[in-house]
Amino acid sequence: xxxxxxxxANGDGSGDFHGLIDKLDYLQWxxxxxxxxxPFFDSPLRDGGYDIxxxxxxxxxxxxxxxxxxxxxEAHARGVRVIIDLPLNHTSDQHPWFQESRKNPDGxxxxxxxxxxxxxxxxxxxxxxxxxxxxxxxxxxxxRQFFWHRFFSHQPDLNFENPKVIEAVHDVxxxxxxxxxxxFRADAIPYLFEEEGTNCENLPATHGFLRDLRKMVDExxxxxxxxxxxxxxxxxxxxxxxxxxxxxCHMAFHFPIMPRLYYALRDxxxxxxxxxxxxxxxxxxxxxxxxxxxTTTNSPWRWSPPTSVPPCWAGTPRTRACGPxxxxxxxxxxxxxxxxxxxx
Numbered sequence: 623x624x625x626x627x628x629x630x631a632n633g634d635g636s637g638d639f640h641g642l643i644d645k646l647d648y649l650q651w652x653x654x655x656x657x658x659x660x661p662f663f664d665s666p667l668r669d670g671g672y673d674i675x676x677x678x679x680x681x682x683x684x685x686x687x688x689x690x691x692x693x694x695x696e697a698h699a700r701g702v703r704v705i706i707d708l709p710l711n712h713t714s715d716q717h718p719w720f721q722e723s724r725k726n727p728d729g730x731x732x733x734x735x736x737x738x739x740x741x742x743x744x745x746x747x748x749x750x751x752x753x754x755x756x757x758x759x760x761x762x763x764x765x766r767q768f769f770w771h772r773f774f775s776h777q778p779d780l781n782f783e784n785p786k787v788i789e790a791v792h793d794v795x796x797x798x799x800x801x802x803x804x805x806f807r808a809d810a811i812p813y814l815f816e817e818e819g820t821n822c823e824n825l826p827a828t829h830g831f832l833r834d835l836r837k838m839v840d841e842x843x844x845x846x847x848x849x850x851x852x853x854x855x856x857x858x859x860x861x862x863x864x865x866x867x868x869x870x871c872h873m874a875f876h877f878p879i880m881p882r883l884y885y886a887l888r889d890x891x892x893x894x895x896x897x898x899x900x901x902x903x904x905x906x907x908x909x910x911x912x913x914x915x916x917t918t919t920n921s922p923w924r925w926s927p928p929t930s931v932p933p934c935w936a937g938t939p940r941t942r943a944c945g946p947x948x949x950x951x952x953x954x955x956x957x958x959x960x961x962x963x964x965x966x
Contacts, residue, residue, distance in 0.1 A: 639685035656703040673714035677794040694802040703804035711810035712777040724765040736770035747822040772813040782814045805847030832870040850874040856902040
């Protein structure tokens with residue numbers, strides 16, 4: 623649910639929590655039983671809110687923490703669950719942690735991020751945003767060192783080798799679970815750790831972190847869900863479920879199928895879809911410990927209001943035909959924004 627694009631209660635031109643609360647009866651009537659909210663935290667908004675400058679504050683345009691708690695309570699009263707996006711791998715460079723880290727290397731936050739005197743480390747790690755970034759390292763003129771970022775250069779990666787970072791991340795998770803959310807999507811989860819000689823993705827330490835996080839959630843917040851956002855091949859994604867003895871995430875997004883639907887349409891060949899579905903099917907039985915509750919979520923497109931249909935949609939029969947693949951391909955279908963009926 624794109625809160626900013628959905629319902630504006632105070633007339634400032636941007637959707638907010640009050641507007642969403644006002645439409646909960648409508649959403650319940652539609653049959654919606656879970657709301658998934660993208661980031662609404664304090665942020666400079668250089669990456670749609672995924673660049674967080676304060677994990678425990680709400681951006682003014684959405685409302686307040688009290689408004690959010692009321693949203694959760696009102697949703698629960700209607701049998702609607704609420705999950706949120708929680709980027710854990712990185713923060714905004716405007717976050718106080720980073721500002722303190724760059725100013726005081728010997729201070730309490732000096733080791734909260736990945737710093738280096740050289741930009742030659744971890745050369746086997748790919749650059750994700752090759753259209754905007756030339757390196758995974760950026761030189762900071764204040765600290766006079768390079769900091770590591772797998773995404774944009776204004777999103778420095780947290781240093782998960784530091785136990786204090788893990789403690790701080792656990793505190794963030796606890797904070798939002800204490801507000802009543804039913805779970806969260808762990809964003810950019812494959813990139814938490816770095817190791818020389820690897821591609822710095824899907825490392826054993828990352829799975830160790832998730833096992834500990836899952837244990838904490840299960841013990842203190844039973845019934846809440848962790849969803850892995852791992853844009854990886856199916857045989858890597860399935861590892862994020864963990865095992866019955868050492869579970870990690872409850873669910874995981876199935877990213878590879880989305881672009882391959884469009885590759886198939888573009889090239890008029892079904893091979894990309896067939897190969898991905900085969901890889902998915904072959905990956906699951908190989909993991910004897912996959913929990914019975916494990917599922918994947920396909921994401922063939924984003925639904926938007928009729929007034930802002932994206933160019934890639936076009937409403938063609940072939941594009942609409944992608945829908946059944948999402949529904950019957952073994953995943954849980956989802957939509958991003960549901961248009962509100964217009965008054966005459």
